Amino acid sequence: MHASAAWAQSPPPVIAANAEVKPWSDPIEALGTLRADESVTLSATVTDTVTEINFRDGELVEAGQRLIQLNDTEERAQLRAARAHEDERRNALNRVTQLQARNLSARADVEDNQARLRQATAEAEALEARLANYRLQAPFSGRVGFRNISLGALVTPGMELVTLDKLDVMQLDFNLPEVHLGQLSPGLALTATSAAYPNDTFEGEVATVSTRVDPVSRSVTVRAEVDNPSFRLRPGMLMQVTLAPTPRETLVVPESAIMPEGQYHFVWYLDASDNHRVVWREVTLGSRREGEVEILSGLDHGDLVVAHGTERVREGQTPELLGVLDDDTSVSELIRQESR
Known part of the structure; x- marks a missing residue:
C-alpha cells in the first residue's frame, strides 16, 4: 500500500517540445x-487519293515535315501551263518595252502588257497555293497518333487523317x-x-x-x-x-501536444520559471501538417509543452523531464538515453 502511494506521488516522466517559429505553407x-x-487533327481540304504516307504510328516529326501527299498530277500540269503563259506575257512585255524605248510603240501598249503579265503571275501563284492543299505538313514538332488511312484511299474535305500533339x-x-x-x-x-x-x-x-x-x-x-x-x-x-504558396513564418508545436476537449484545444504548458510546473492552457489552432500543428494564440516562441506523456500529468504537477524534442532527436532516442 505504501509502495502504491509512493508511485502515485512520484513525478510522471514526460518528453517536452518547444513552440518554435518555422516556415509554414498551406498546400x-x-x-x-x-x-x-x-x-491538332490534320484533315484534307480537297478530294483526291493518297499517294504518299511519310510517317509511322506514334512517330516524332519535325515542323514542316510532309506527312501525307495527295495526287496532284492534274494541278501540277495546270501550274506548268500557267508558268508558260506567264513567260509568254513577260516576253511580250519585253518586246513592247524595247519598241517603246525607240518610240516605235505607244506607252499604252506597255501598260497593257504589264497588266497582262501581272494577271498571268497571279493565276500561277493561285495554282501554286492550291497545290499546297495536296501536301499535309506538320505545323509544329510533335508526336503523331494512329494512321487511319492507306495508300490509294480517297479522302474528302474535312476527313480526319492524323492527330499531332x-x-x-x-x-x-x-x-x-x-x-x-x-x-x-x-x-x-x-x-x-x-x-x-x-x-x-x-x-x-x-x-x-x-x-x-x-x-x-x-x-x-x-x-x-x-x-x-x-x-x-x-x-x-x-x-x-x-x-505550395509562398511560405510564411508561424508558431508550431508537435501535434501530439494538443489535447482536444469539445470544440476547444489545450496543451500542458511547462512553466520554466516554476520548476516546469504543469499548467493547463487553452490554445487556438491554425493549419495542420504531418506531425505538426500551427498555433495562432496561447503560446509564445520558446514555450515548453508536454509532447509525450500527456495522459500521465495533472494540473500543478512537476514532472520528470526526460528531454526536449528537436529535429534531430526522436522520442525513442530520448527514452533510450534516459534508460542508460
Missing part, C-alpha cells in the same frame, strides 16, 4: 486534366475555390502525381489564372505547365495537383 490540392501544349510540355487545367484566388499567381510552383506512375512526381508551375470566376461553383480555372521530357504524360490523364 492547396486539386484534381486536374492534362492537355497537349499544342494539339506537342508533348514535351503539357498543360494542366484544374479548378480551385475562389478563396484561394489571392494565393495564385503565374510562376507559383506545383507538383503533380498520376495513378499511372505512383512513385513519380512531376513538377510544374502556374502559367495562367482565369480572368473569371464561375458564378455557380464559385471556382476559378488555373492552367499550369508541366515538363514532360520523357513523353510519359498523355493528354486526358487525371493528375493530383498540389500547390
Whole structure:
C-alpha cells in the first residue's frame, strides 16, 4: 500500500517540445486534366487519293515535315501551263518595252502588257497555293497518333487523317475555390502525381489564372505547365495537383501536444520559471501538417509543452523531464538515453 502511494506521488516522466517559429505553407490540392501544349487533327481540304504516307504510328516529326501527299498530277500540269503563259506575257512585255524605248510603240501598249503579265503571275501563284492543299505538313514538332488511312484511299474535305500533339510540355487545367484566388499567381510552383506512375512526381508551375470566376461553383480555372521530357504524360490523364504558396513564418508545436476537449484545444504548458510546473492552457489552432500543428494564440516562441506523456500529468504537477524534442532527436532516442 505504501509502495502504491509512493508511485502515485512520484513525478510522471514526460518528453517536452518547444513552440518554435518555422516556415509554414498551406498546400492547396486539386484534381486536374492534362492537355497537349499544342494539339491538332490534320484533315484534307480537297478530294483526291493518297499517294504518299511519310510517317509511322506514334512517330516524332519535325515542323514542316510532309506527312501525307495527295495526287496532284492534274494541278501540277495546270501550274506548268500557267508558268508558260506567264513567260509568254513577260516576253511580250519585253518586246513592247524595247519598241517603246525607240518610240516605235505607244506607252499604252506597255501598260497593257504589264497588266497582262501581272494577271498571268497571279493565276500561277493561285495554282501554286492550291497545290499546297495536296501536301499535309506538320505545323509544329510533335508526336503523331494512329494512321487511319492507306495508300490509294480517297479522302474528302474535312476527313480526319492524323492527330499531332506537342508533348514535351503539357498543360494542366484544374479548378480551385475562389478563396484561394489571392494565393495564385503565374510562376507559383506545383507538383503533380498520376495513378499511372505512383512513385513519380512531376513538377510544374502556374502559367495562367482565369480572368473569371464561375458564378455557380464559385471556382476559378488555373492552367499550369508541366515538363514532360520523357513523353510519359498523355493528354486526358487525371493528375493530383498540389500547390505550395509562398511560405510564411508561424508558431508550431508537435501535434501530439494538443489535447482536444469539445470544440476547444489545450496543451500542458511547462512553466520554466516554476520548476516546469504543469499548467493547463487553452490554445487556438491554425493549419495542420504531418506531425505538426500551427498555433495562432496561447503560446509564445520558446514555450515548453508536454509532447509525450500527456495522459500521465495533472494540473500543478512537476514532472520528470526526460528531454526536449528537436529535429534531430526522436522520442525513442530520448527514452533510450534516459534508460542508460
